[in-house]
Amino acid sequence: MKVKYFADTDTLYIEFREEGITGSRELDENTLLDVDAEGNVCAITFEHASERTDVKHLTVEGIAA
Template structure:
């Protein structure tokens, strides 16, 4: 899993798996879902992230190393 925040575009990108993307679905005007050929969620993008979340308080919990 990979989480990236780009402050220049105010975008959060969360990648759950690095599979080939078969379809990109717009859930609303600021949220994009990417799925593989079987319909499994591969990634989600939140545009205008600072308007939807508190990007300054990003926390990762339950991390398995």
């Protein structure tokens, strides 16, 4: 799993898994889901992230071994 923030475009990208992405779906004009062939979410992109999320604070809990 990866979390990336691109300050130059104010974009937050959260990748749950990188393999198997076959398409994308728009939730709204600023939110995009990347999905696999079965429709499972592989990643999510938030445009205008600093206005829509708390990108300055990241908390990670329950990391699996």
